[in-house]
Amino acid sequence: MEQKIKRRGLLAGLGVAAAAIVAVKVTASPQKNINDVATASEPEGDGYRLTEHVKKYYRTTTI
Template sequence: MKSKSSSQLSRRAVFAGVGTAGAVAAVSSALPLVKPQAPVAAAPAKPAPERGGGYTLSEHVQRYYKTTRI
């Protein structure tokens, strides 16, 4: 004759197993929907200036100057 606590324990184990299997099935069905992203190509680098320096008034620099105005 089985004791009452051992039958409750086995029911808990069954329900835990069913819950885990359901979660695994849900995750595995969602995985094929995820598409890997293609790597973003880097912009070609500008050639270095012949006489050194290299400062250019780019759009980024102009935006910075606009933010520093009072």
Template sequence: MQDQQKPSRRGFFFGAAATGAAAAAIVALPRLATPEVQVEAVIAPPENGGGYRLSEHVKSYYKTARL
């Protein structure tokens, strides 16, 4: 087996400082990689007219859902 060492305080603080510095750099950097792009959604109407229909199936559901 390998000799397992106890984690040192120095290593912990070094890792914490590096993580904090990396987080601060990410927040402080300008957002160059994500340009703003406007996207317009094109929604085509359904072929059959779509929308809500009060079918027999829906009517039977309403009958069972009453309190």
């Protein structure tokens, strides 16, 4: 029974360590300004745009 408790403690510790690593990586990543990215890559207007992402989606929906 004591071995199960040790194993659970180890797994819980690994989970906490993994969560801490993810939190550090997320907060340390450089933040992009959303307005700069949107205005630089998209043409003006609110119309439909056939982008590579949309084309890929359409390819995945075909039977």
